[in-house]
Amino acid sequence: MPEPTYDLADPRTFREHDQYAIWRHLRSEAPVYWNAPRGGNPGFWALTKYDDVVAVYKDGERFTSERGNVLTTLLAGGDSAVGRMLAVTDGKRHQDLRNVMLKAFSPRALAYVAERVQANTRERVRAGLDLGTCDFAADVAEKIPINTISDLLGVPDSDRDLLLRLTKTALSSDTDSDDPEEAAEESLMARNEILFYFDDLVAERRARPREDVISTLVQATVDGRQVEPDDVVFNCYSLIIGGDETSRLTMIGMVPVLAENPAQWAALKSGEVSVKSAVEEILRYVSPAMHFGRRATRAVTIRGVDIAEGDIVTLWNSSANRDEEIFTDPESLDLARTPNRHASFGYGPHFCLGAFLGRTEIGAMLEALRDLVDEMHITAEPERLHSNLLSGITSLQVKLTPAAGN
Numbered sequence: 001m002p003e004p005t006y007d008l009a010d011p012r013t014f015r016e017h018d019q020y021a022i023w024r025h026l027r028s029e030a031p032v033y034w035n036a037p038r039g040g041n042p043g044f045w046a047l048t049k050y051d052d053v054v055a056v057y058k059d060g061e062r063f064t065s066e067r068g069n070v071l072t073t074l075l076a077g078g079d080s081a082v083g084r085m086l087a088v089t090d091g092k093r094h095q096d097l098r099n100v101m102l103k104a105f106s107p108r109a110l111a112y113v114a115e116r117v118q119a120n121t122r123e124r125v126r127a128g129l130d131l132g133t134c135d136f137a138a139d140v141a142e143k144i145p146i147n148t149i150s151d152l153l154g155v156p157d158s159d160r161d162l163l164l165r166l167t168k169t170a171l172s173s174d175t176d177s178d179d180p181e182e183a184a185e186e187s188l189m190a191r192n193e194i195l196f197y198f199d200d201l202v203a204e205r206r207a208r209p210r211e212d213v214i215s216t217l218v219q220a221t222v223d224g225r226q227v228e229p230d231d232v233v234f235n236c237y238s239l240i241i242g243g244d245e246t247s248r249l250t251m252i253g254m255v256p257v258l259a260e261n262p263a264q265w266a267a268l269k270s271g272e273v274s275v276k277s278a279v280e281e282i283l284r285y286v287s288p289a290m291h292f293g294r295r296a297t298r299a300v301t302i303r304g305v306d307i308a309e310g311d312i313v314t315l316w317n318s319s320a321n322r323d324e325e326i327f328t329d330p331e332s333l334d335l336a337r338t339p340n341r342h343a344s345f346g347y348g349p350h351f352c353l354g355a356f357l358g359r360t361e362i363g364a365m366l367e368a369l370r371d372l373v374d375e376m377h378i379t380a381e382p383e384r385l386h387s388n389l390l391s392g393i394t395s396l397q398v399k400l401t402p403a404a405g406n
């Protein structure tokens with residue numbers, strides 16, 4: 001086999017190739033792959049084997065998030081929110097901030113949000129059924145995650161459409177540009193606008209606290225000192241950025257996957273497989289967040305390959321989740337798969353803070369489809385997102401047939 005030469009930083013790579021063919025090739029030929037410097041970007045390592053990906057996620061000592069945790073920021077040399085936003089903060093400060101955030105996600109707040117998600121999801125699926133043939137992305141899934149996080153944070157209803165648009169642009173799924181540089185510029189502007197938005201909302205909640213997560217955060221203390229308003233702003237931003245698109249792409253992605261696997265769909269509908277186990281398999285199979293990354297804080301050797309101090313190391317969840325050494329028949333959907341320790345939420349100190357909410361949303365969609373829909377037929381080629389970070393579908397024409405009695 002020739003030495004692979006993909007550029008994993010270039011979104012076009014994922015338009016021109018089937019990503020799973022790339023991962024199979026890399027896992028077998030170059031599991032610790034050096035993505036050579038290209039187009040002004042520095043080179044970086046790409047890990048594609050499950051065990052390596054999980055080991056680096058868990059090793060906050062030898063691999064830091066404080067110089068960025070996704071290719072965009074790692075390649076640019078850093079992230080302006082270091083030490084303030086959970087995902088790019090390490091050590092004690094990270095643990096303290098994470099505890100504050102976890103406390104703000106009280107069981108009461110989460111129970112309220114979960115109830116709203118279930119009702120909202122059923123309502124959206126019914127709306128899709130009323131249309132007969134609908135765009136599942138725009139007509140059904142689009143607003144479910146943004147409403148969930150907005151409910152949690154206390155974002156007014158009138159601002160949610162704006163935040164959704166900004167989030168999509170920030171993560172490059174909704175850019176008018178095909179040129180990577182222009183798209184990066186648009187995405188930077190959108191990220192700044194989200195920060196400005198939360199700056200105002202945080203100031204408002206400081207002046208007049210309510211019963212929501214932002215109000216809890218602005219009143220929280222770490223080591224006897226109030227959490228700085230800017231830190232609250234950065235973490236609101238990270239909840240929106242982290243929680244909207246990932247969940248949305250998973251909800252959309254499950255539809256063709258279930259439509260293409262009629263025996264699995266039947267097993268879900270008959271109750272032969274539980275929604276709980278189906279949620280995990282959908283997360284493994286769809287792998288919405290393709291990679292995260294770190295910088296090595298010292299020289300390390302992985303599978304005999306020397307990685308120097310300061311090198312960028314990217315962890316490809318979408319490959320780890322299909323590693324044939326870990327998952328039996330990894331390219332097949334098996335809703336009853338057990339064990340199913342997929343890497344979709346990461347591992348270790350930065351394990352996804354929103355995993356409970358993400359699972360709740362995906363479970364609510366599986367339940368709504370199971371109870372309300374009889375058959376799903378994809379009526380046009382889905383439009384896919386082309387990004388090096390997120391994988392999924394942006395437009396999905398599907399004909400939904402109602403279940404008996406609905």
Ligand code: HEM
Pocket residue numbers: 057065069086087088098149238239240242243244246247250288289292293343344345346347349350351352353354355357358359
């Ligand atoms: C299917 C849905 C989701 C997926 C696949 C996902 C994936 C991930 C992954 C892989 C990480 C680890 C990043 C790293 O190690 O650098 C992470 C972290 C994070 N996620 Fe999620 N996420 C999802 C939903 C959510 C939701 C709904 C929220 C917000 C409510 C959220 C908020 C966060 C935050 C704040 C972090 C940073 C945690 C830390 O650094 O301590 N995520 N997510």
